[in-house]
Amino acid sequence: MSTSALTTTAPTTTTTTPAPAEPVHEIPQWLKSLPVAPEYHPTIAEFQDPIAYILKIENEASQFGICKIVPPVPLPSKKATITNLNRSLSARNPNNNVNNNKSPPTFTTRHQQVGFDPRKGRPVQKPVWQSGESYTLQQFEAKAKQFEKVYLKKSHGKRGSTLSALEIETLFWRASVDKPFSVEYANDMPGSAFVPINTKAMRELGDAATVGETAWNMRGVARSNGSLLRFMKEEIPGVTSPMVYIAMLFSWFAWHVEDHDLHSLNYMHMGAAKTWYGVPRDAAFAFQEVVRVHGYGGDFNPLVTFATLGEKTTVMSPEVLVGGGLPCCRLVQNVGEFVVTFPGAYHSGFSHEAGGASKIVVKHGYADRAELCTNVGVKEDDVNCLGNPDLLVIFTITELPSLTRVNKTQSTDGTVFQRGSLEIA
Numbered sequence: 466m467s468t469s470a471l472t473t474t475a476p477t478t479t480t481t482t483p484a485p486a487e488p489v490h491e492i493p494q495w496l497k498s499l500p501v502a503p504e505y506h507p508t509i510a511e512f513q514d515p516i517a518y519i520l521k522i523e524n525e526a527s528q529f530g531i532c533k534i535v536p537p538v539p540l541p542s543k544k545a546t547i548t549n550l551n552r553s554l555s556a557r558n559p560n561n562n563v564n565n566n567k568s569p570p571t572f573t574t575r576h577q578q579v580g581f582d583p584r585k586g587r588p589v590q591k592p593v594w595q596s597g598e599s600y601t602l603q604q605f606e607a608k609a610k611q612f613e614k615v616y617l618k619k620s621h622g623k624r625g626s627t628l629s630a631l632e633i634e635t636l637f638w639r640a641s642v643d644k645p646f647s648v649e650y651a652n653d654m655p656g657s658a659f660v661p662i663n664t665k666a667m668r669e670l671g672d673a674a675t676v677g678e679t680a681w682n683m684r685g686v687a688r689s690n691g692s693l694l695r696f697m698k699e700e701i702p703g704v705t706s707p708m709v710y711i712a713m714l715f716s717w718f719a720w721h722v723e724d725h726d727l728h729s730l731n732y733m734h735m736g737a738a739k740t741w742y743g744v745p746r747d748a749a750f751a752f753q754e755v756v757r758v759h760g761y762g763g764d765f766n767p768l769v770t771f772a773t774l775g776e777k778t779t780v781m782s783p784e785v786l787v788g789g790g791l792p793c794c795r796l797v798q799n800v801g802e803f804v805v806t807f808p809g810a811y812h813s814g815f816s817h818e819a820g821g822a823s824k825i826v827v828k829h830g831y832a833d834r835a836e837l838c839t840n841v842g843v844k845e846d847d848v849n850c851l852g853n854p855d856l857l858v859i860f861t862i863t864e865l866p867s868l869t870r871v872n873k874t875q876s877t878d879g880t881v882f883q884r885g886s887l888e889i890a
């Protein structure tokens with residue numbers, strides 16, 4: 466499911482030239498004291514089954530909303546990653562293959578506004594619009610590097626690689642209250658930079674040389690053991706098959722939750738790091754209230770706030786969240802690392818430099834709360850997905866038993882409901 470929304474017209478106030486920035490000063494105290502989300506290092510044996518491993522860490526990790534998983538096997542080579550990604554982009558867009566030429570495939574991007582436009586009623590809602598440009602990977606990388614050089618070297622006298630993650634985060638949040646400019650992001654593109662599965666490259670885990678040869682190859686995760694999405698006949702990009710994201714410095718993804726109480730799994734193939742912020746599910750309603758009051762200026766009621774967050778254009782500093790008493794953590798995802806987001810956990814983030822990542826959502830063989838009904842009809846993605854009969858059946862068989870269990874617990878001794886497995890052959 467997509468993580469971005471689109472407005473079609475470019476805002477007149479936005480420029481592509483960033484305002485001259487100052488050298489990186491102090492990292493603000495609120496940022497220094499944000500807790501870091503947990504990081505897991507599975508053994509080769511634990512890495513056998515992605516869904517089982519996510520289940521294993523879920524109790525602890527979901528209290529943060531997001532976590533990092535560092536695989537026990539290395540990432541594929543950059544050359545193999547680029548070859549796989551280019552093949553995937555070519556397959557997605559037949560125009561890329563016209564005249565049977567050998568030129569690399571292209572992709573389009575969206576502009577995203579960074580910065581603060583005081584003329585807007587609710588400046589946390591950022592414009593996003595089609596750039597109208599298309600790039601090969603090489604062209605986009607060159608453009609991203611040029612932008613980064615101008616922004617970081619000229620303005621801050623530093624190269625991106627010499628800045629710490631906390632310094633880059635300081636710059637991002639400082640830029641978000643400064644004169645608006647725009648960055649580009651090729652997001653939500655169906656495809657993958659992993660090797661196609663069912664090839665000779667897939668091996669027994671003990672022999673796997675890279676992540677792409679394991680069950681964590683995201684082309685196959687949704688169909689792996691323990692994932693209820695394996696029962697879906699149709700392909701839904703982002704659900705049963707991955708989507709790819711090609712970013713530059715400050716390309717962002719807005720605060721959002723995954724639809725249908727799904728988890729998400731995200732792998733960084735190449736390029737630079739990405740910072741993530743997460744708020745656990747238990748604080749989701751409090752989160753919406755803080756955004757409603759401090760982000761949207763109290764203009765909206767809670768339902769409209771929820772729907773507006775669903776547009777995936779709300780970029781708001783974690784400083785506001787912690788100031789409002791909410792739990793919020795951060796993590797830095799490096800190349801070769803996975804990030805999991807847990808159901809109902811709001812998350813957002815941005816890229817440190819040019820890079821490419823894959824994302825997919827995951828549905829375990831269980832469900833723990835029946836919040837599906839509260840979502841239906843509010844978010845566009847939900848409506849689209851519920852139009853799919855397979856998905857509807859899968860959600861029905863997973864959500865209904867949890868409803869029964871919740872009721873049973875509440876009507877007897879009131880003990881805390883324990884999440885359980887749903888046995889499906």
Ligand SMILES: O=C(O)CCC(=O)C(=O)O
Nearest residue numbers: 468710718729731806824
């Ligand atoms: O990287 C992005 O742009 C979106 C990532 C995300 O929201 C996820 O993987 O859950």
